[in-house]
Amino acid sequence: MFSRAIGLSLFLLAAPAAAQDHSQMDHSKMDHGQMNHDAMPGMEHDMSGMAHDGMDMAGHADAMAPMLWRWSGTSWQPDSAPQPGIHLMLDKWMTMLVGRVWGVADSQCGPDGDSKVFAPGMLMAMAQRDFGANDTLGLRTMFSLDPFMGRRGYPLLLANGETADGKTHLIDRQHPHDLFMELAATWTHRLSDTDSVFLYGGYPGEPALGPTAYMMRISAMDNPSTPIAHHWLDSTHITFGVLTAGWTHDGWKLEVSQFTGREPDQHRFDFERARFDSTAARLSWNPDSHWSLQMSGGFLKSPEQLDPDHDETRFTASATWYDAFPIGSVAATLAYGRKYLSDGVDEDAALLETEFKPTPLWTLFARAETIASNELMPGHDVRRAGAVSLGLVRDFRVADGFKLGLGGLYAFNFTPASATAPYGDNPRGAMAFVRLLTD
Ligand SMILES: [Cu+2]
Numbered sequence: 433m434f435s436r437a438i439g440l441s442l443f444l445l446a447a448p449a450a451a452q453d454h455s456q457m458d459h460s461k462m463d464h465g466q467m468n469h470d471a472m473p474g475m476e477h478d479m480s481g482m483a484h485d486g487m488d489m490a491g492h493a494d495a496m497a498p499m500l501w502r503w504s505g506t507s508w509q510p511d512s513a514p515q516p517g518i519h520l521m522l523d524k525w526m527t528m529l530v531g532r533v534w535g536v537a538d539s540q541c542g543p544d545g546d547s548k549v550f551a552p553g554m555l556m557a558m559a560q561r562d563f564g565a566n567d568t569l570g571l572r573t574m575f576s577l578d579p580f581m582g583r584r585g586y587p588l589l590l591a592n593g594e595t596a597d598g599k600t601h602l603i604d605r606q607h608p609h610d611l612f613m614e615l616a617a618t619w620t621h622r623l624s625d626t627d628s629v630f631l632y633g634g635y636p637g638e639p640a641l642g643p644t645a646y647m648m649r650i651s652a653m654d655n656p657s658t659p660i661a662h663h664w665l666d667s668t669h670i671t672f673g674v675l676t677a678g679w680t681h682d683g684w685k686l687e688v689s690q691f692t693g694r695e696p697d698q699h700r701f702d703f704e705r706a707r708f709d710s711t712a713a714r715l716s717w718n719p720d721s722h723w724s725l726q727m728s729g730g731f732l733k734s735p736e737q738l739d740p741d742h743d744e745t746r747f748t749a750s751a752t753w754y755d756a757f758p759i760g761s762v763a764a765t766l767a768y769g770r771k772y773l774s775d776g777v778d779e780d781a782a783l784l785e786t787e788f789k790p791t792p793l794w795t796l797f798a799r800a801e802t803i804a805s806n807e808l809m810p811g812h813d814v815r816r817a818g819a820v821s822l823g824l825v826r827d828f829r830v831a832d833g834f835k836l837g838l839g840g841l842y843a844f845n846f847t848p849a850s851a852t853a854p855y856g857d858n859p860r861g862a863m864a865f866v867r868l869l870t871d
Pocket residue numbers: 609662666667669
């Protein structure tokens with residue numbers, strides 16, 4: 433009953449947000465022409481030398497080649513979303529460095545809770561250059577500091593997915609990510625002012641499935657915690673072997689990936705066998721500079737190391753919105769994911785998250801999630817659970833291009849009755865953190 437109440441309250445939360453966002457969308461269409469001013473602040477000068485003439489008119493940087501892959505994999509976010517990072521021109525190469533290192537003190541309450549101090553983080557370096565008027569090569573590397581926290585990751589009530597020992601499911605803990613999160617190259621060929629085609633290869637890389645991975649998602653960047661819905665939405669972001677072909681037309685993108693279905697194993701420093709046995713397709717649409725929508729579906733061959741006989745069919749849909757107002761900037765994502773396992777299990781998850789920055793040095797963030805999982809229950813019974821978290825960060829500028837932040841978050845968890853793990857009466861979680869990041 434509790435889980436139904438959560439599902440309903442999420443829906444009630446999401447519906448007015450969606451309605452409100454819709455009115456915002458009409459408004460934002462009117463200032464479509466302003467896109468280039470709020471897109472990628474700090475990069476306008478670098479961009480201008482390389483931008484193609486059609487860019488101002490079309491208003492979709494992605495379709496026009498420069499900085500094609502600003503986020504994880506080949507995913508899109510709103511064109512107006514600013515990307516923090518250090519941008520440099522090195523001869524003909526446009527380069528960008530993004531880094532975030534956290535120190536987190538984590539405490540999860542209840543019998544299955546635990547405490548830990550750990551240091552997650554990510555570093556991303558990308559470079560791209562044009563060849564002639566119509567071709568662009570992009571290279572990207574993305575590293576995670578997670579493996580240094582140990583194979584059991586960190587305590588996070590209701591998190592489930594992957595394994596620490598190759599034998600048991602990791603439950604109520606978030607697994608560490610692999611050291612090599614993305615080593616990828618893209619080749620983009622521009623066909624006209626509005627059309628381009630591209631090829632993307634990653635080992636590891638991210639297939640065309642799901643929204644932008646949470647660590648690069650504009651509505652989640654300031655939250656040190658992984659969404660418990662991660663394995664229903666964007667968990668394929670580290671895949672050992674991805675090949676994607678796509679076509680962009682103005683604000684539309686259609687892409688197809690062939691990739692390795694198996695999730696990374698518990699050895700987080702290594703490279704794993706590329707199998708290219710799974711397929712995904714994604715349709716993305718940026719109707720204006722403030723919105724990014726996607727629908728995607730995939731067939732994953734034997735994704736689970738602990739359940740290798742079963743395949744998965746996944747469907748996701750998401751909408752991300754970003755806008756800047758006199759009182760501050762707002763980013764939000766509403767996402768839904770559903771997994772159909774070949775043994776008949778049907779599980780879904782929904783997420784609504786938002787970040788509000790009244791000034792560049794203050795961030796308020798919130799996330800509400802619901803998951804239906806078969807790993808939280810004995811006998812693999814699918815049960816619903818949920819979490820709502822709220823957080824705050826205060827940043828300080830410590831050097832040119834760098835910010836140091838202090839923050840915290842508090843999470844309320846809604847646990848299934850008679851779950852495998854005893855959760856107690858107050859399944860809450862809290863994190864206090866310090867972080868250093870590129871601005
Ligand atoms: Cu992940």
